[in-house]
Amino acid sequence: MFLYYVRLSMLSYKRNPVLSTLMVLAVAVGVGAYMVIFTLNYFMGGDPIPQKSGQLFHLQLDYGNPAIPDTSNQPQMAYVDTLALLDAPFAYAHSASSKFMAVLEPSNPDLSPFFVDGRGNTADFFTMFDVPFEFGGGWDRAADDTQQQVIVLSQDLNLRLFGGENSVGRDVELQGIHFTVVGVLDYWEPAPKFFDENNGAFNRAEEAYIPWSLIVGQQLRRSGNTNCWEPPKDSSFESFLNAECAWIQFWVELPTPDDQQIYADYLASYVAQERAAGRMQIPIEKRLFNVREWMAKREVQPDETRILSALAAMLLAVCLLNTVGLLLSKFLGKAAEIGVRQALGAHKGALFRQHVIEAGFLGAIGGVLGLGVASLGLEGVKILMGGERVNNEWMHLDLTVAAITIALAVISTIIAGLYPIWRACNVNPAIHLKAE
Amino acid sequence: MTSSLELGPITRALMRNKLGVVLIALQIAFTMTVIVNAIDIIHDRTLKITSPTGMEEDDIFSIRSFGFDSSINAQVLIDEDLDMIRQLPGVVDASRVNAVPASGSGSSSGYAIEPGRRELTVPAAQYSVDEHALNTMGLTLVAGRDFTPEDVRRRTATETRSADQIIVSLALAEEMFPGEGLQAVGRTIYSAEDKPLRIIGIVERLQSPWPNATDWIVERSLMIPDVVIDNSSIYLVRTVPGQRDALMADVEERLAGAGYDRILMNNKSVAQMRTELYRMDTAMARVLYTVIGTLIFITALGIIGLAVFSINKRRKQIGTRRALGATRGGILRYLLVENLLISAAGVLFGAVLTIGFNIFLVRTFDIPRLDWYYAPLGMLVLLLLGQMAALGPAVNASRVAPAQAISPSH
Numbered sequence: 028m029f030l031y032y033v034r035l036s037m038l039s040y041k042r043n044p045v046l047s048t049l050m051v052l053a054v055a056v057g058v059g060a061y062m063v064i065f066t067l068n069y070f071m072g073g074d075p076i077p078q079k080s081g082q083l084f085h086l087q088l089d090y091g092n093p094a095i096p097d098t099s100n101q102p103q104m105a106y107v108d109t110l111a112l113l114d115a116p117f118a119y120a121h122s123a124s125s126k127f128m129a130v131l132e133p134s135n136p137d138l139s140p141f142f143v144d145g146r147g148n149t150a151d152f153f154t155m156f157d158v159p160f161e162f163g164g165g166w167d168r169a170a171d172d173t174q175q176q177v178i179v180l181s182q183d184l185n186l187r188l189f190g191g192e193n194s195v196g197r198d199v200e201l202q203g204i205h206f207t208v209v210g211v212l213d214y215w216e217p218a219p220k221f222f223d224e225n226n227g228a229f230n231r232a233e234e235a236y237i238p239w240s241l242i243v244g245q246q247l248r249r250s251g252n253t254n255c256w257e258p259p260k261d262s263s264f265e266s267f268l269n270a271e272c273a274w275i276q277f278w279v280e281l282p283t284p285d286d287q288q289i290y291a292d293y294l295a296s297y298v299a300q301e302r303a304a305g306r307m308q309i310p311i312e313k314r315l316f317n318v319r320e321w322m323a324k325r326e327v328q329p330d331e332t333r334i335l336s337a338l339a340a341m342l343l344a345v346c347l348l349n350t351v352g353l354l355l356s357k358f359l360g361k362a363a364e365i366g367v368r369q370a371l372g373a374h375k376g377a378l379f380r381q382h383v384i385e386a387g388f389l390g391a392i393g394g395v396l397g398l399g400v401a402s403l404g405l406e407g408v409k410i411l412m413g414g415e416r417v418n419n420e421w422m423h424l425d426l427t428v429a430a431i432t433i434a435l436a437v438i439s440t441i442i443a444g445l446y447p448i449w450r451a452c453n454v455n456p457a458i459h460l461k462a463e
Numbered sequence: 464m465t466s467s468l469e470l471g472p473i474t475r476a477l478m479r480n481k482l483g484v485v486l487i488a489l490q491i492a493f494t495m496t497v498i499v500n501a502i503d504i505i506h507d508r509t510l511k512i513t514s515p516t517g518m519e520e521d522d523i524f525s526i527r528s529f530g531f532d533s534s535i536n537a538q539v540l541i542d543e544d545l546d547m548i549r550q551l552p553g554v555v556d557a558s559r560v561n562a563v564p565a566s567g568s569g570s571s572s573g574y575a576i577e578p579g580r581r582e583l584t585v586p587a588a589q590y591s592v593d594e595h596a597l598n599t600m601g602l603t604l605v606a607g608r609d610f611t612p613e614d615v616r617r618r619t620a621t622e623t624r625s626a627d628q629i630i631v632s633l634a635l636a637e638e639m640f641p642g643e644g645l646q647a648v649g650r651t652i653y654s655a656e657d658k659p660l661r662i663i664g665i666v667e668r669l670q671s672p673w674p675n676a677t678d679w680i681v682e683r684s685l686m687i688p689d690v691v692i693d694n695s696s697i698y699l700v701r702t703v704p705g706q707r708d709a710l711m712a713d714v715e716e717r718l719a720g721a722g723y724d725r726i727l728m729n730n731k732s733v734a735q736m737r738t739e740l741y742r743m744d745t746a747m748a749r750v751l752y753t754v755i756g757t758l759i760f761i762t763a764l765g766i767i768g769l770a771v772f773s774i775n776k777r778r779k780q781i782g783t784r785r786a787l788g789a790t791r792g793g794i795l796r797y798l799l800v801e802n803l804l805i806s807a808a809g810v811l812f813g814a815v816l817t818i819g820f821n822i823f824l825v826r827t828f829d830i831p832r833l834d835w836y837y838a839p840l841g842m843l844v845l846l847l848l849g850q851m852a853a854l855g856p857a858v859n860a861s862r863v864a865p866a867q868a869i870s871p872s873h
Contacts, residue, residue: 094584095573095581202531338754
């Protein structure tokens with residue numbers, strides 16, 4: 028019966044091609060536009076590390092200068108606290124990291140020196156964040172302590188320097204310092220870049236990773252945001268390190284609620300001790316944020332996509348209102364046919380099913396076209412946003428989004444069709460038989 | 464035809480086809496809501512995108528040089544580079560700066576009008592410059608004087624800053640000394656380290672490096688003649704009009720050929736910086752234009768579709784009216800007035816929705832409130848759009864021959 032109704036729907040489409048095509052286009056445009064924005068929101072508001080997002084916690088401390096309200100609520104951590112917390116008496120995995128820039132002098136004479144966007148991080152960074160490796164691996168905590176000159180390359184940088192081959196054990200010269208490659212990453216571009224949203228939530232991941240202790244040990248050129256709420260005593264590097272300046276991202280992995288409680292208590296006592304010493308005078312209530320909480324608090328989802336999702340919903344509404352009107356015209360135009368079918372013994376239920384399937388059929392075609400509209404729209408957004416610094420590889424239709432698009436088209440067309448269908452099923456057969 | 468617009472009969476007839484009326488009116492209402500608010504957002508973004516930095520933007524570019532040979536004498540290198548650039552024909556002036564307005568990166572600090580009074584702190588962008596900066600940027604000095612070579616203090620990164628004279632933007636002067644404006648020359652402000660800084664000049668306008676940030680007052684900035692000798696330099700170059708692009712390539716080539724181990728990067732005109740800085744705003748505006756165009760198209764189609772449908776249903780009726788003496792103009796007017804009534808209902812509801820949605824946008828996001836004339840103008844535009852969309856079908860309908868009243872088909 029279903030296939031018979033689908034065939035009837037196709038016949039009906041052919042009989043009224045202009046009206047039907049208008050309807051399909053309205054659905055395609057409405058659903059397509061909505062899905063462009065849906066995709067942006069789905070990824071930008073999404074969970075970049077779903078398997079662990081409830082166990083990874085970003086730390087925030089009671090920073091700020093009480094005299095200057097704007098300085099509270101610092102997202103990053105100061106050096107002295109980072110050292111203290113890396114030394115905390117727990118076995119939990121934890122990661123301190125910050126950005127640096129360095130000149131890379133390739134051993135290959137065909138390549139000229141270039142700047143590398145790098146990250147200094149402690150050993151647990153790779154395991155905590157499930158960073159995928161193509162070759163080799165990270166380093167251990169001992170390498171952090173002894174400032175071993177080891178380096179992990181991104182897939183791209185490895186391609187550029189070593190043609191993509193296994194470069195573990197090779198030498199890389201950064202800022203005149205020789206590093207030994209211990210690992211090469213697989214493709215890794217989390218979006219949002221949750222582990223350092225403060226320096227561009229959708230910026231590309233760094234190209235090189237080295238033990239974080241080297242940033243201070245070798246006084247590498249730090250990049251990324253630095254915020255101070257007390258000026259350093261003088262211009263020396265030592266004073267900067269000891270100053271109330273935040274520039275480090277600190278994460279800890281706390282698998283169970285008990286662990287979270289233990290760590291929160293520990294943080295509270297640490298803060299209390301610092302407060303007694305005259306620091307941390309602006310109390311905050313919450314110091315541990317899991318990935319989702321942190322993304323929400325930092326509002327990584329841009330206003331633009333949130334505004335656009337409201338506008339896209341209205342665009343979809345207009346398209347569906349249009350569809351209601353067009354379906355009404357179409358179904359009422361079929362009054363004679365419906366009259367005949369009724370006279371020949373079709374139940375209202377059967378007529379209802381037939382027209383629901385007809386509406387769904389139009390919706391499905393609209394949905395497929397809508398996929399085209401959506402992918403065109405996403406390509407357009409990609410071009411508008413530019414992909415140099417910003418990671419836009421996630422801007423595509425995946426299977427989930429494609430399935431949602433078709434489902435949205437079918438369901439919304441059927442909903443839009445309910446009233447026209449009801450009207451069509453309540454045609455008085457006698458009148459139309461007479462008119463024929 | 465005594466009542467000139469036949470409002471009574473038209474309204475009564477419309478009430479018989481409530482759904483058709485509601486469908487069109489709702490479409491118009493939603494369309495108006497989206498269009499008016501989208502235009503408000505576009506207007507806001509455009510103001511941002513076009514806001515001036517205060518510089519002679521068309522003729523300026525910057526290039527960053529990063530020396531990585533530790534044997535380089537940074538001071539010598541900087542002087543050689545700047546001398547070379549300034550002597551090139553077509554170059555007006557060149558300066559070494561720590562940051563460029565609208566480039567997206569720079570530094571800021573807090574300043575107060577009394578020492579030790581942190582609660583009075585006003586944040587401002589800070590440009591560390593030499594005596595060529597004002598001329599290179601092409602800023603307009605409205606009070607006081609420019610820096611002289613004697614004002615400029617050179618130091619290494621680990622030495623403490625000793626420069627104690629500053630040029631501030633008018634916006635910063637007014638923020639710190641309300642009502643004084645240009646008279647603020649000669650006054651002293653205090654840095655976060657409580658060091659006194661004397662204002663020697665005021666420029667009309669100088670934007671911060673990040674005028675796109677919403678939480679930042681974009682024109683509070685100051686310049687301090689403090690040159691940190693370092694291997695990393697940003698050179699700002701102003702050329703005579705029309706020579707910028709040629710000199711961008713020329714300067715990069717000459718710097719590369721000067722015989723030092725260095726990386727040259729970010730060779731960009733201010734125009735390019737602006738494009739990158741405002742990319743999100745430009746993208747938003749373009750997306751919104753697309754949304755507006757699509758909506759107008761779809762709503763017009765909807766109006767045409769339903770008009771054709773309702774006219775087709777009434778062919779007999781129209782033929783009858785024609786047979787009874789109604790003129791073509793009368794039929795046309797009837798249908799257009801009918802559309803006007805539906806549209807009017809739509810735009811009235813639309814005005815409520817528009818303002819409601821705007822209140823939501825203002826509260827939730829950093830969107831300015833609608834100016835008073837936006838909603839009325841939107842109503843007018845949509846009424847016109849409705850009339851234009853209905854015109855075609857209505858003209859067709861007015862051509863229905865009286866004979867059709869008795870034709871058996873339809």
